[in-house]
Amino acid sequence: MKELTNGPSQKNFFEKMSTKVIAATGSPWAFFVALTVIIVWAVSGPVFHYSDTWQLVINTGTTIITFLMVFIIQKSQNKDSKSVQLKLNELIAANKSASNRLIDVENLSEEELDVLHKYYRVMVEETKKRVSMTESHSVEEAIGDALSKHEEDLLTRKKARKA
Numbered sequence: 001m002k003e004l005t006n007g008p009s010q011k012n013f014f015e016k017m018s019t020k021v022i023a024a025t026g027s028p029w030a031f032f033v034a035l036t037v038i039i040v041w042a043v044s045g046p047v048f049h050y051s052d053t054w055q056l057v058i059n060t061g062t063t064i065i066t067f068l069m070v071f072i073i074q075k076s077q078n079k080d081s082k083s084v085q086l087k088l089n090e091l092i093a094a095n096k097s098a099s100n101r102l103i104d105v106e107n108l109s110e111e112e113l114d115v116l117h118k119y120y121r122v123m124v125e126e127t128k129k130r131v132s133m134t135e136s137h138s139v140e141e142a143i144g145d146a147l148s149k150h151e152e153d154l155l156t157r158k159k160a161r162k163a
Contacts, residue, residue: 018075025069037061081106 024030041058048054085106092098105116 014075018072021072022076025072 038058041054045054089103092100092103102116105113108116
C-alpha cells in the first residue's frame with residue numbers, strides 16, 4: 001500500500017487555498033452572498049410549488065458547504081493555536097525569571113493537564129493567602145513559599161506531639 005505524503009506543492013496549495021477561503025468567507029460580502037442565496041431560494045419557493053426538490057437544493061448546498069468549511073476552520077484554528085503557543089514559548093524563553101517547564105504543555109495528555117491545573121489552583125490559593133495577587137513573582141517563588149508553609153506546618157505538628 002502506497003503511503004500518502006504531503007509534498008511541498010500539496011502543502012503549499014492547501015495552505016494558500018485555505019488562507020484565501022478563510023479571508024473570503026470571513027468577510028461581509030460572503031455573508032451578503034449567502035443571505036442573497038437564501039432570499040432567492042425562499043422567493044423561488046412558490047415558483048417550484050415548495051417541492052421536495054426545491055427543499056433538497058438548499059439542504060444539499062448548505063450541507064456540502066458546511067462539510068467543507070469544517071476542514072478549513074479546523075486548519076485555521078490549528079494554525080492560530082500553534083502560532084499563539086510559539087509566541088507564548090518565546091515570551092517564556094525570553095524572560096530569565098520565568099519557569100520554562102511548561103513550554104511544551106500543549107503536548108500533554110488531558111489527564112496530565114488536569115493534574116497540573118489542580119496543582120496551580122492550590123498554588124494560587126496558597127499565594128492569595130500570603131501575597132497580594134497584584135505583585136509579580138515567579139513560579140519558583142510561589143513553590144518556595146508553599147514549601148516553606150508546609151515545613152512550618154510540619155514543625156508545628158512535631159512540637160504539638162512532643163508537648
